[in-house]
Amino acid sequence: MKSLYKILFVILLSSSIQVNLFAQDEVSPERKQAIDSLALEKVKDLGKYISIIGNKDTEFSEANRVIERALELFADGSQMGVSSLSRPDVKYYGVREYFERLMALNYDRVTIQWFNIQYISDLERQPDGKYVGVITIYQRFQGESDDGLKYMDTTKKDITIYVERKETQIGGRIIGFWDVLLGDIRVTETTT
Amino acid sequence: MKRLTGVFLLLIGFVISSKGQQTIGTYLGDESALYAATKQVNQFFRRFNSEEDLKGNRIYKGSKHFRNPKTRRKYLKVLFDNETSQINADAKNGFIAQVTNGASPFFLDFHGGEWFAEVRTKFLYHGKEETAILFMELQEEKVGSKWVIKNVYFEPFVKLFEKEKENKEKFLHPLSHELAFMNLQRIFSDKSEVEEYTANDFRPDHLSLFLFEIKRSSLEFKSVTDLTFHFFQADNWYFELKEFNRSGYNTGWLIANLVKANEQEKDLLRKYIYFENR
Numbered sequence: 001m002k003s004l005y006k007i008l009f010v011i012l013l014s015s016s017i018q019v020n021l022f023a024q025d026e027v028s029p030e031r032k033q034a035i036d037s038l039a040l041e042k043v044k045d046l047g048k049y050i051s052i053i054g055n056k057d058t059e060f061s062e063a064n065r066v067i068e069r070a071l072e073l074f075a076d077g078s079q080m081g082v083s084s085l086s087r088p089d090v091k092y093y094g095v096r097e098y099f100e101r102l103m104a105l106n107y108d109r110v111t112i113q114w115f116n117i118q119y120i121s122d123l124e125r126q127p128d129g130k131y132v133g134v135i136t137i138y139q140r141f142q143g144e145s146d147d148g149l150k151y152m153d154t155t156k157k158d159i160t161i162y163v164e165r166k167e168t169q170i171g172g173r174i175i176g177f178w179d180v181l182l183g184d185i186r187v188t189e190t191t192t
Numbered sequence: 193m194k195r196l197t198g199v200f201l202l203l204i205g206f207v208i209s210s211k212g213q214q215t216i217g218t219y220l221g222d223e224s225a226l227y228a229a230t231k232q233v234n235q236f237f238r239r240f241n242s243e244e245d246l247k248g249n250r251i252y253k254g255s256k257h258f259r260n261p262k263t264r265r266k267y268l269k270v271l272f273d274n275e276t277s278q279i280n281a282d283a284k285n286g287f288i289a290q291v292t293n294g295a296s297p298f299f300l301d302f303h304g305g306e307w308f309a310e311v312r313t314k315f316l317y318h319g320k321e322e323t324a325i326l327f328m329e330l331q332e333e334k335v336g337s338k339w340v341i342k343n344v345y346f347e348p349f350v351k352l353f354e355k356e357k358e359n360k361e362k363f364l365h366p367l368s369h370e371l372a373f374m375n376l377q378r379i380f381s382d383k384s385e386v387e388e389y390t391a392n393d394f395r396p397d398h399l400s401l402f403l404f405e406i407k408r409s410s411l412e413f414k415s416v417t418d419l420t421f422h423f424f425q426a427d428n429w430y431f432e433l434k435e436f437n438r439s440g441y442n443t444g445w446l447i448a449n450l451v452k453a454n455e456q457e458k459d460l461l462r463k464y465i466y467f468e469n470r
Contacts, residue, residue, distance in 0.1 A: 029252050081416075085437075089314065089415040115223040119248050121234035124302075125336030136231045138223070158232070191439045 027123050027131065027163075031178070036120050036135075038180045039161045042073050043135055046182065047112050049073075054102045054110035054143065067099045075162050075181040084153070084189040095185075107143035107151075114139055123163060131163040132183075138190065158186040230271065230444035233421065236433060239267045240291075241299045259299065264292050273436055273446040283450050287429055298426050303332060306425040308342065310465065312418035315411050317348055323417070324402065327466065344402045345467045353387045353396045362388040420448075422465055424458050 027035065049070040053063050080098040081090040093101065115138035123131040136158050143151045160183030167176050227248075230236050238244040242264040243251050251257045268288045272279055291298040300307075309328040314321055327343040356362075362385055368375050379389050387394070405411040421433040432449035436442070453461055463469045 029250070032250075089417060091415075115226055117223050117226045119231045119235060121232055122238075122250070122302075127333040127336045127338055129335055134232060134234070138226055156231070188437065190437060 032123060035123070035133075035163055035178055035180060038178075039120070039133070039135055039163075039182075040118065042161075042180060042182055043118075043137060043159055046070060046073055047114065047139065050099075050102065051110055051112050053099050054105055054107060056108045063103050067096065067103070070099060071096060073182045075183045078160075078183050078185070080185050080187060082187040085191065090186075105143060108146045109142075109144040111142040111144075112139055113142070129165075133161045133163065135159045135161060154190050156188045156190050158188075160184045225439070225441055225443065228270070228441040228443070230446060233433070233445050236271065236445040237300050237302055239271055240264075242267055259297075261292050261294065261297065264297075268292070270442070271447055272450075273434070273448050274442050275436075275438075275440075277446075277448045279447070279450050283452060286452070287426075287431075287450055290429070291426060300423070300425060303330070303337060304425055305330075307421060307423045309339070310420045310422060311416055313416050314414040316414060317346075317405070317411050321414065322346070322348055324411075325467075341399065343466055344399045346398055346402055349396060349398050349401055350467075355387055355390075355394075359388050364389060422462075424462070428452060428454055430458055430461055 049066050052058050052066045053070070058066070074095050078095045080093045080095060082093065083090045117138060119136040121134045121136075123133045126132055136156060138154065138156055140154045141152065162181045162183050164179045164181070165176060166179045167174050169175070227246075230239060235244070235248065238250070242257075242259050242261075245251055245257065257263070265288060268291070272284060307330075311326040311328055313324050313326055315324050316322075325345040326341055327345075328339045329342045330337055331340045362379075364373070364375055364379065379386060387396075402411065406413075419435065423431050423433065430451045430453045431447045433445055434448040435445050436448075451457075451461070460469065
């Protein structure tokens with residue numbers, strides 16, 4: 001996984017060294033594709049972390065460590081807005097609170113399955129210069145206890161991604177790169 | 193029948209296209225309905241304009257498939273709510289014919305203005321749950337753009353400022369100025385009817401009141417409950433966009449209402465949506 005990040009990082013880095021992208025309004029199709037891949041990797045990691053956090057077999061200390069890792073994927077102050085078919089009002093949780101509630105659910109087995117589909121929006125520029133996009137994915141969550149109790153839902157997750165142009169100094173040279181962070185996530189239960 | 197076949201073929205296209213998607217984990221089976229769904233407003237724009245392929249990949253300017261009129265006609269047919277909204281078939285066909293017209297086609301423009309969001313929300317007002325309708329617009333900035341609150345409709349304010357239609361008793365007489373308006377003391381002592389002493393064209397600015405009540409902590413946000421978009425971009429047409437969360441292939445962000453309207457009628461519609469002429 002780490003090596004994949006490295007490859008993507010280098011692709012993003014090498015494609016952007018000579019251009020002053022702060023002044024650029026449009027993200028080229030090629031760069032957009034690289035950013036999409038990086039964002040999808042982060043979304044996929046988030047799915048893995050959720051499985052680990054929600055599993056009863058995960059030690060408390062390990063779950064907390066994974067929560068910290070998961071939080072690193074997010075921009076500060078990100079929230080989860082959750083609604084269900086029976087309760088259309090949106091309930092808001094800070095991301096940490098959402099993970100801690102998930103940990104407290106204590107299912108014996110947690111399975112997160114993905115539908116083989118994701119939709120990635122265009123990137124739009126915000127007044128602060130960052131780009132914002134939304135990735136839509138569909139997941140089926142299944143929590144099972146040893147006593148046979150089962151909870152299952154299918155949700156549409158609209159995940160905000162923030163894409164920011166950053167600079168770092170390597171060997172005395174200032175090199176630009178694109179950084180992707182996850183933001184607010186809207187979780188809607190679907191009938192699928 | 194021919195039309196139905198076209199729609200069916202498009203849906204089949206969505207299903208077949210699912211095989212070409214990249215994979216990212218443990219997968220579930222049939223997702224054809226999810227492919228058919230218009231999953232984001234962004235996707236509605238792209239499908240409306242035919243700026244993406246069946247897999248949802250962006251088609252960029254320069255490609256021969258970009259805004260292809262043939263594909264557009266197919267896409268547009270599945271962008272209507274065909275289950276509950278009962279949009280007149282003639283209107284639908286007329287609209288599709290106009291926006292795909294070879295000589296002067298119409299394309300939706302995200303930054304083109306003439307569209308806004310109606311966001312139904314729930315607030316606690318002095319501890320009681322109330323609905324507030326926020327009207328949001330996309331505002332262009334020096335760099336990028338942002339959504340801003342343009343207006344709000346809040347029923348408790350309407351009741352608070354309701355004026356009598358024929359007020360012949362509550363007024364400041366025309367020579368009040370000669371007494372340095374000493375009679376103001378009388379009107380402000382009865383708080384409940386103070387609006388009766390305002391000009392005929394007085395319209396309370398709900399947004400200012402709303403923000404004031406929030407700052408005073410009298411209003412507390414609870415939740416968003418519903419979202420509708422109103423589009424006035426197309427010449428002589430207005431349509432409404434809503435999300436349909438249900439089973440089947442006709443789901444997601446779809447046109448829920450379509451009205452043929454000239455500029456004057458559009459103004460009336462705007463006022464109606466803003467609750468100004470109800």
